Amino acid sequence: MPHTHRNDPCPCGSGKKFKRCHGQFAGAAHHGLSVADGGLTQDSFGPSPTPRREARWEVDLLPLPITIGTDPDARPVMLLVMGDGYVLHQQPLNQPPSDPAEVAGILLRGVRAVVDRVGFWPPVLAVRTPALATALAAAAGSVPARIEAGPLPEFDDASRGLLAFLGPGLEDRPLGLSSPETWKGWGLSAGMIADLFGAAAEYYRARPWRTLADDDLLRAACPTGNQWTVCILGNGGVEFGLALYEDPDDVERQFMATDPRHAMSELRGMVLSLTFGRRDDLPKVMRKEILAAGWTVAGPEAYPLLMALNTPGGGVTATQMADLRDILRAAGPVAQRFEAEIQSAEPEAFTWTDSGSGVTLSLISPPFLETDLWPLPITLSPALPTGPSARPAAALEHHDPEALRQGWQGLLIRFHHQLHQELAPATALRHARNVVPFLSFLAEVEEIPVEAVTEYDLRSFFYDWAHRQASGPKASRSSLPVSMKRFFRFLDADCGLECPWAWEILADREVYQVRQETWPGGLGAKAEMEDWIEELSLDLDARLFLPDHAMANGHEWGATMGQEEYALHRELRRRWLLWREEVIASGVNSPPEVYQELERRQRAWELAPHPGHKGRSPLEVITRERNRAKPR
Numbered sequence: 161m162p163h164t165h166r167n168d169p170c171p172c173g174s175g176k177k178f179k180r181c182h183g184q185f186a187g188a189a190h191h192g193l194s195v196a197d198g199g200l201t202q203d204s205f206g207p208s209p210t211p212r213r214e215a216r217w218e219v220d221l222l223p224l225p226i227t228i229g230t231d232p233d234a235r236p237v238m239l240l241v242m243g244d245g246y247v248l249h250q251q252p253l254n255q256p257p258s259d260p261a262e263v264a265g266i267l268l269r270g271v272r273a274v275v276d277r278v279g280f281w282p283p284v285l286a287v288r289t290p291a292l293a294t295a296l297a298a299a300a301g302s303v304p305a306r307i308e309a310g311p312l313p314e315f316d317d318a319s320r321g322l323l324a325f326l327g328p329g330l331e332d333r334p335l336g337l338s339s340p341e342t343w344k345g346w347g348l349s350a351g352m353i354a355d356l357f358g359a360a361a362e363y364y365r366a367r368p369w370r371t372l373a374d375d376d377l378l379r380a381a382c383p384t385g386n387q388w389t390v391c392i393l394g395n396g397g398v399e400f401g402l403a404l405y406e407d408p409d410d411v412e413r414q415f416m417a418t419d420p421r422h423a424m425s426e427l428r429g430m431v432l433s434l435t436f437g438r439r440d441d442l443p444k445v446m447r448k449e450i451l452a453a454g455w456t457v458a459g460p461e462a463y464p465l466l467m468a469l470n471t472p473g474g475g476v477t478a479t480q481m482a483d484l485r486d487i488l489r490a491a492g493p494v495a496q497r498f499e500a501e502i503q504s505a506e507p508e509a510f511t512w513t514d515s516g517s518g519v520t521l522s523l524i525s526p527p528f529l530e531t532d533l534w535p536l537p538i539t540l541s542p543a544l545p546t547g548p549s550a551r552p553a554a555a556l557e558h559h560d561p562e563a564l565r566q567g568w569q570g571l572l573i574r575f576h577h578q579l580h581q582e583l584a585p586a587t588a589l590r591h592a593r594n595v596v597p598f599l600s601f602l603a604e605v606e607e608i609p610v611e612a613v614t615e616y617d618l619r620s621f622f623y624d625w626a627h628r629q630a631s632g633p634k635a636s637r638s639s640l641p642v643s644m645k646r647f648f649r650f651l652d653a654d655c656g657l658e659c660p661w662a663w664e665i666l667a668d669r670e671v672y673q674v675r676q677e678t679w680p681g682g683l684g685a686k687a688e689m690e691d692w693i694e695e696l697s698l699d700l701d702a703r704l705f706l707p708d709h710a711m712a713n714g715h716e717w718g719a720t721m722g723q724e725e726y727a728l729h730r731e732l733r734r735r736w737l738l739w740r741e742e743v744i745a746s747g748v749n750s751p752p753e754v755y756q757e758l759e760r761r762q763r764a765w766e767l768a769p770h771p772g773h774k775g776r777s778p779l780e781v782i783t784r785e786r787n788r789a790k791p792r
Contacts, residue, residue, distance in 0.1 A: 211244035223474030258475025264295035338474030357455035366492030369394030401435035408538035490514035543615035547658035564603035594643035
C-alpha cells in the first residue's frame with residue numbers, strides 16, 4: 161500500500177490524521193510483508209476438509225495489504241471458498257480482474273475445484289453483491305446450487321484470521337480496501353489513467369471545497385448510466401479530494417462514526433476515494449511511474465491517490481474510472497459557476513448538467529440531516545421478519561384477536577421463565593409485563609400473529625401506541641426499550657424469529673423519551689395530538705410503510721371508512737409491506753423507484769377482481785359501499 165506519514169490526513173476520507181485512523185494497522189503492511197517470489201503459496205493455510213452436504217458455501221476475493229517484490233504492479237488478492245466453518249479452497253492471485261463477469265469466472269473456478277474434490281455442489285452458494293450473483297449465475301449455467309447475494313460471515317471471519325496472520329492489527333483493516341502500489345496495478349490503460357490525472361488536476365485547481373462543505377452532497381448521474389453520491393473533501397482544510405459512494409446510506413455511516421476504522425468496515429456499497437497529497441508521500445515505484453508517464457499534476461501538493469472499497473476483487477473497472485474522471489471534470493467548476501445558487505437554493509432546486517462530461521449534478525440534503533426526530537431514509541432496507549419461524553404473509557389471513565391473545569400467552573410464559581433464570585424475580589416480572597402492551601397491540605390493533613411482525617408495527621408501537629396507551633408506573637414505561645430488546649433477543653434465539661431492523665429502533669431511547677414527554681393526551685388537545693401523530697406518520701410514509709392515499713379512480717381512501725373499505729385498506733397495508741420487500745429484494749432501494757413500482761401494484765390490485773368479493777374489484781366494492789352510505 162502507498163505510504164502516508166503519521167501526521168498526514170488519512171486517505172480514507174475521514175478527515176482525521178493517518179496515525180489516528182488507518183495508520184494504526186496500515187503500518188504493519190509495510191514491515192516484513194513484501195513477498196519476493198510470487199506471493200503466498202496455495203497450501204499456506206492448511207488442509208481443506210470435506211463439508212457436510214447441507215452446508216452453505218461462501219466465495220469471494222480478499223484484497224491483501226502486501227507487496228510482491230518481483231511484481232510492483234501487482235494487486236494481490238486471496239480467493240477463499242468457505243463452507244461449514246472451513247476454508248475449502250484458497251488461491252492467491254497477483255493481478256485479478258475488476259469486471260464482475262471476469263471476477264465471477266474466477267470465483268466459479270475456485271468453487272468447481274472444491275466440487276471436483278468433494279463430489280457434490282452445495283445447496284446454496286453465496287457471494288457478496290447482487291451484481292456478482294447475477295454474473296456468477298450466468299457463468300455457472302445450470303448447476304444444482306442456488307446462488308444468493310448477501311453477507312458472508314464465514315468468509316469475513318476467515319479473512320480477519322488471514323490478515324492477523326499477515327501482520328499485527330491488520331484484522332481491523334476493512335476487508336474490501338484496495339490500493340495498489342502503482343496506478344498500473346488497477347489494470348487500466350495508460351491513456352485512461354492520463355485522462356484521470358488531467359481531470360484530477362483541473363478539479364484541484366478549481367478548488368470546489370471552498371464553496372461546498374463535506375456534507376453538501378451531490379448526486380451524480382453519469383453518461384454510463386451509473387449514479388453516485390458525491391462528497392467533496394477539503395472544506396475543513398485537512399484533506400482535499402472527492403469520494404464517490406454507491407450506497408447513499410454509507411455517507412451517513414462514514415460521517416457519524418467515531419472510529420473510522422470500524423465505520424469503513426460497516427460500509428456496504430462500493431466507494432471510490434481520490435485524495436491529493438505530496439509527492440514524497442507516494443511509494444517510490446509510483447513516483448517513478450508518474451514521472452516516466454508524464455501525467456499532469458496540479459502542483460507538488462496535488463498528487464492523486466486512489467483507494468477502492470468493496471469493489472469486485474478490489475479492482476476498478478474502466479466504466480468506474482470513466483465515472484470518476486467525468487465527475488471530477490463536472491464537480492470542479494460547478495461550485496464556482498453556481499456559488500450563489502448553491503448557497504441559497506433549496507437542495508432539490510439545484511441541478512446542472514456539465515456539457516463537457518455529460519454528468520448531471522444535483523445538490524441533495526445529507527442523509528443524516530434530521531427532520532425533527534428521525535433521519536430521512538435515502539435508501540430503503542428490508543422490514544419483514546426472517547428466520548425459520550417467520551410468517552410475514554400470515555398478516556393477510558383473518559385472525560380472531562382472542563385467539564391471538566391466547567396464542568401469545570404461552571410465548572409470554574416462556575419469555576418470563578427465561579428472564580427469571582437471569583434476573584431478580586421483580587425485575588423479570590417487570591420486563592415480562594412491559595411487553596404485554598406490544599403483544600396486545602399486535603393482536604387487537606393490527607390483528608396479526610407475532611410471526612408476522614414488521615418494522616412498521618414496531619415503529620408504530622414504540623413511537624406511538626406505547627405512549628397513547630401508557631399506564632402504570634413511570635419507571636416501567638421508561639424501562640420499556642430494555643424490555644423490548646430482551647424480548648426481541650428471545651424471539652431470535654429461542655423462537656427462530658429474526659428482526660434485524662429492531663435493534664436500531666430499540667436503541668433510540670432519546671427519541672422514545674421525547675415522544676413520551678411530548679404526548680399531549682387529554683380531550684382538550686386535539687390539534688396538538690394530531691400534530692404529534694402526524695410527526696410519526698410522515699416518517700412512516702417516507703420509509704414507504706404506508707400505501708398511497710390516492711385510488712385508481714382519482715379519489716382517495718377515506719379518512720373515515722365503511723366496514724368493507726376498512727377491511728380492504730387493512731389488506732392493502734399488509735400487501736404493500738409484502739410488495740415493498742419483494743421490490744427491495746430485486747435490488748431496487750431508491751425511495752422514488754420503489755414507490756413507483758408499489759404504486760403500480762396498488763393500482764393493479766384496486767382494479768383486479770377480488771376473490772373475497774365475488775370477483776368485484778376493491779374499487780367497485782368501495783364505490784358501492786360509499787354510494788349506499790350517501791343520504792337519499
